């Protein structure tokens with residue numbers, strides 16, 4: 001058993017326990033350097049699972065680095081895809097790739113995505129990143145093994161916080177029902193998740209008894225004791241007729257004193273100094289060639305930047321954000337406005353916020369920050385988007401104003417049926433925050449970049465949908481949706497800092513677009529434009545109209561600036577912050593008055609353009625009116641890892657793209 005040459009069946013290398021321990025340590029060192037080079041990622045959980053990783057990839061699993069698709073190999077499925085660097089280092093140390101390659105973690109175009117993608121890197125079994133799905137995939141793989149009379153084993157690595165996902169328990173039932181003795185699940189039981197301890201966020205214990213009552217065999221081991229790990233994972237299960245769960249007790253951030261047992265190191269990476277300190281504590285300063293590894297990452301990055309810039313159009317001058325002292329913009333993420341609105345309006349006793357273990361990052365925690373009296377109306381639901389959605393419906397049924405939010409992929413896709421049936425069909429007053437929308441989420445990659453959420457929510461009867469353009473508009477929109485608007489509502493905002501283009505006095509009327517016109521070229525970008533409510537706007541017979549929503553509005557404004565400076569064209573920019581109900585009159589007038597409509601959305605092309613073209617095709621007053629149309633957005637492809645602004649360029653969702 002172990003690393004094999006699949007053509008001869010010969011062992012490639014037989015690791016001793018001491019060698020495995022040492023490999024795990026070295027892998028921790030490379031992990032720190034890769035995370036430092038990436039500048040984003042997950043230190044805590046990658047360090048806690050590393051001993052199990054070394055045991056699995058170097059000793060336990062039958063696999064062959066020269067033949068990654070060998071049909072008889074053991075399968076290792078990483079349900080917690082955020083631990084991708086551990087997976088990559090397991091593969092690298094087993095010989096599937098080189099350890100230095102892992103330094104390309106999270107970089108544009110790299111095989112080492114923020115969350116693993118099996119189509120990019122041989123040795124990765126499946127693509128993961130949305131928690132709670134891996135055990136179900138593992139059940140499928142193990143069932144296939146049985147159907148084909150194969151003897152391979154399937155391992156599935158999960159987190160303890162991840163146990164809060166209901167799907168885990170559906171899969172646990174299935175595994176026992178089908179007597180999947182060829183399945184071994186491992187829980188990285190480090191007792192922490194993002195919002196705090198697992199016990200506080202949503203208790204999962206007694207975990208052992210739960211799995212046993214579901215029909216599993218369970219062992220509890222010290223996940224940092226290599227002998228115990230090997231013992232637990234190498235037991236021959238044939239004839240047991242039960243799946244096995246190994247609860248590996250671990251320390252989050254293991255090996256680096258200032259990271260150990262600190263929840264804040266979940267999704268954080270070491271800076272250069274912290275990396276050096278970590279390597280020193282691991283005794284690896286002389287053994288991990290960090291300088292050359294960082295240099296390798298840097299060289300790759302420079303090349304990627306050159307290639308990306310070569311793809312961009314070139315104008316007489318550089319119009320990119322803040323590359324010039326004229327037309328310079330202040331930046332703030334739209335998400336900041338969401339938190340501010342909750343802080344301002346949270347005294348209303350009806351407001352109840354539901355936490356989904358990503359609270360600081362999406363700013364929903366601002367609801368109770370510095371206001372302990374509001375804590376009783378803060379309901380931590382754990383990582384359980386589907387149940388939280390239906391629970392919100394229950395709260396609304398009783399007269400509360402529930403708010404929940406998470407990455408838009410998990411806030412509007414995973415729980416879509418709950419939104420549809422429990423919230424929209426019943427027409428309940430629930431505010432859903434689709435946070436981190438679009439590719440500008442950046443290095444987390446495709447699984448965390450919502451590019452389809454607006455299709456889903458716009459298609460639901462009773463649902464209102466708002467995509468505000470900057471942090472100020474997000475605050476106004478949140479306040480309106482939370483306190484004034486009846487029924488289900490979806491607010492989509494983004495993670496990255498984007499230009500502030502409105503002021504306190506800029507109108508925000510739900511359901512009515514704003515018209516934005518470039519009036520002059522000045523130092524402050526926002527001051528160069530005049531904004532009016534669409535109903536108040538008088539036709540200026542512009543050359544074209546750009547209809548945009550969200551942070552694509554500042555991009556549309558910048559496009560108007562470029563078009564005027566480079567081509568002498570005048571552009572009407574429509575800030576279509578409310579996608580549903582959409583301002584039909586603003587669209588109809590733009591068609592008649594400018595004759596050219598371009599839509600711009602940081603989404604798969606379709607959510608905004610579908611609503612706009614629906615108006616054009618179904619409005620009798622536009623029959624026979626000639627119109628030229630175009631669309632900016634993501635063109636039917638999944639997102640990727642990369643820096644936020646790199647992705648905005650790469651996916652063609654910028655003014656220049």
Ligand SMILES: Cc1ncc(C[n+]2csc(CCOP(=O)(O)OP(=O)(O)O)c2C)c(N)n1
Pocket residue numbers: 044045046048080082129130131132158159160161162163188190192193194252266356357358383385406410414
């Ligand atoms: C469905 C889903 N919801 C939310 C997230 C965001 N997220 C990433 S990691 C994480 C916490 C995971 O905690 P745990 O399973 O205990 O992992 P560990 O602490 O070992 O890293 C969350 C909420 C996600 N990736 N998928």
